[in-house]
Amino acid sequence: MESICAKFVSQKISKTRWRPLPPGSLQTSETFATGSWDNEDNYVSLWSIGDFGNLDSDGGFEGDHQLLCDIRHDGDVMDLQFFDQERIVAASSTGCVTVFLHHTNNQTLSVNQQWKTAHHHTKPYSPVYRGAPCTGIVCDNPEIVTVGEDGRINLFRVDHKEAVRTIDNADSSTLHAVTFLRTPEIVTVNSIGQLKIWDFRLQGNEPAQILSLNGDRVPLHCVDRHPNQQHVVATGGQDGMLSIWDVRQGTMPVSLLKAHEAEMWEVHFHPSKPDHLFTCSEDGSLWHWDASIDMPEKSSLFHQGGRSSTFLSHSIGNQANVHQSVISSWLSTDPARDRIEITSLLPTRTLSVNSLDVLGPCLVCGTDAEAIYVSRQLFS
């Protein structure tokens, strides 16, 4: 792809995230945040892809992304999420969860809120806390959910000093990622190939549902939910497999798609074009999965969008009946139809692509080769 531009930034990038657009905005996002890892000093940085018209001090070229501001971050940035337009939540390998505030007037970042020992190991007979890496965050204003290597799930409110809810030993193995399913429900993936659904309305420390990969217990590293069809969940595993799950039915994935050659670090549905999916992997590849192509009964994207909204307007309770005719393109399990078109987005294979994010026509990804790639015309 010609339209992808790269910039070396002298730090290994662990996470990249677009700043969300204000509701109703028709513009494309111009700002994204990155987090670095494995450096002596790690940073959370904000970048702009806006045209500045001239060269920056590094000799970068026009149209390149420029650094807006950055702030030191203690430990590796394990996950990064925009809480709202101004606030970014970062997860640290020290077990700390920090909310950074972006001051747009003077382009600086400051710490807004911090939970120092959000994740920690408890020693059997000592009160000493040892930080455990926090591996995943998900935000839904005003709530923040975090998971970690200590198998703990925390529910924070941005304005509360203490955790609103903590599930200790939620998982016997490492929790790798978390996302919201429906508002009080979250879904987590762990290092023994399980997908667990938790309902914060339920008391007790047991998951509402456990789904798992059969047999090999391949660790799952990432999870994302279909933006419109809340029962459709995609996960990526250590073997590079993409699994699509229907959490309403069964305890096994609906489909397993052979994808990358090594760990799949992130999977994202396109937020407004959910027939498009993006994955990145340790093997240095970044893929675009397009399931919108060549569906005979689907005449147009527009049509499909219409159906999706029908689905949304119905209550969740009786969705199964309503939804029978409207099968998500990701759930149809007809192997004969090779409908998914996959394109590789990076020109040459590099070191691990750790993170990606898509918003509108823009994609950003960060690699261990210390480069950030930005593409501004995904669907051209």
Add this chain to the structure above:
Amino acid sequence: MEELDGDPAVTLIPGVNSKKQICFDWGPGEMLVCETAFNKKEKSEMVPGCPFIHIIRKDVDVYSKILRKLFNESHGIFVGLQRIEEELTGKSRKAAAKDQASGRQFSSQVSILSAMELIWNLCEILFIEVAPAGPLLLHLLDWVRLHVCEVDSLLADVLGTGNPSKHESFWNLVTILVLQGRLDEARQMLSREADANPASADMCRILGDLMRTMPILSPGNTQTLTELELKWQHWREECERHLQDNTFAASPALESLCKIMLGDEAALLEQKELLNNWYHFLVTRLLYSHPTVKPIDLHFYAQSSLDMFLGGESSPEPLDNILMAAFEFDIHQVIKECSIALSNWWFVAHLTDLLDHCRLLQSHNLYFGSNMREFLLLEYASGLFSHHSLWQLGVDYFDHCPELGRVSLELHIERIPLNTEQKALKVLRICEQRQMTEQVRSICKILAMKSVRNNRLGSALSWSIRAKDAAFATLVSDRFLRDYCERGCFSDLDLIDNLGPAMMLSDRLTFLGKYREFHRLYGEKRFSDASSLLLSLMTSQIAPRSFWMTLLTDALPLLEQKQVIFSAEQTYELMRCLEDLTSRRLECGEPDAQKPQDDDIETTKVEMLRLALARNLARAIIKEGSLEGS
């Protein structure tokens, strides 16, 4: 040992008293240094020593932010180059050009980079392009123009003023243009002078004509070298005639230009200031006196140019030596001089690799290890590995060292600090891709051990399963069983219930899984399945003997159920197990190990079991008998 090429540089460590004894230890790419109280006399004086241990890094450049970009980009190019090696060696030229481009991007920031670029480009022309006589000079001209680029800003500056020919640096500019062989531009400048100064218009026109008619070799031209030489001789004679006729006598500036165009060495040396350095002098001199210089003769002109330019006033610097070695086509000398002069291995490692790919480096075996390319790559990669973040780049360099790369990687990879599981996974992936089973095992073991220390038994078990480490799995299973005995319930059910085939890793793990299955069956009130599983755990010897008592106690409620669950046959088996256990206990003579109180409980337990077994046996016999009877 070969003799030293120069005295080793002295590094002063701030804060260390050099009068004291210093001890040190080598590490990969760095060294630990601290003061010692080796001398006993000093010890008695109790002079407080320096309390610090110093880390000395020799490869400081690795820590520069700007160079990191270069390292990363060149890594990509390096890997690409190794991949395409079989296809086309010629492509390496592309790699060279790219390296140069990335180098140029940052040359403004670090002066050493521009020196590297200068050497790189020259090596590219001489060793890789292997230009023949004729084109060689054109390449060298490009090389000089690329690296002596102040002229462009000067040009813009002069043209920017309303009246260029009145600018104070006007003649300097024209001279530089002529020195660099940019005759078209020089002519344009002269025509401006002619416009502004009608008195010298004629002279300017004549000189301009000379510039225009100078025969040069253009890439698309098919004329032979001999033709060119002939034309060039004619042109040169014409220049000389003008000089003898004193055509330019009225303007010293124009006269000196004409002399330069005749390759007059004295006139050239007068422009020392504008030439900047001897290699510019060399190229200009060649341009105007030996335009068809052969590669073989190059070193002769280079040496004489260097001597003339320095004029015995100063001695050649390391850069001069490197360039001279290149002009002599002595690749090994170039590499050697670069290694001594430059502060990092990046340049030599890549240059050597590129030359090796072009089959230019005859295998020059060193008395240690392998050939030079590999040696330099190993050095460079080790330097990267000592960096907290760039170690990932080093992996690929090691991969392309056929002889010692793998062992080096094995040694380095185990020493990477693993602070998160994600990093550990990345390291594991590197090891697994290269079938480094020993390292995989050791990394998994480290992680399993860490998890045990953090009281994360589930994680520990997962890691030992991944490492296929039976001994450790047994250890963790024992911890699980002990916790069960203490607390009466299992932790981490999500893992134990889903062990699957991994259960077979160790007997103890199998037992753990099966024992948990027994509890599940019991909980689901599937008593007959539960009872036969329990019995098989003992009879098949999977259960550790120390656990038998617990298992038998677990059988108690099953024996006391209303319906008969254990058949007569099974009850006999249970009885045998119990007797086996008690008799063995007596044999071993354990009593001193246990407190009398515990012993009492134990005896009661055994008696209760015997009673329950006997009653169950009775019921089973009656039931089986009546069933058969009916």
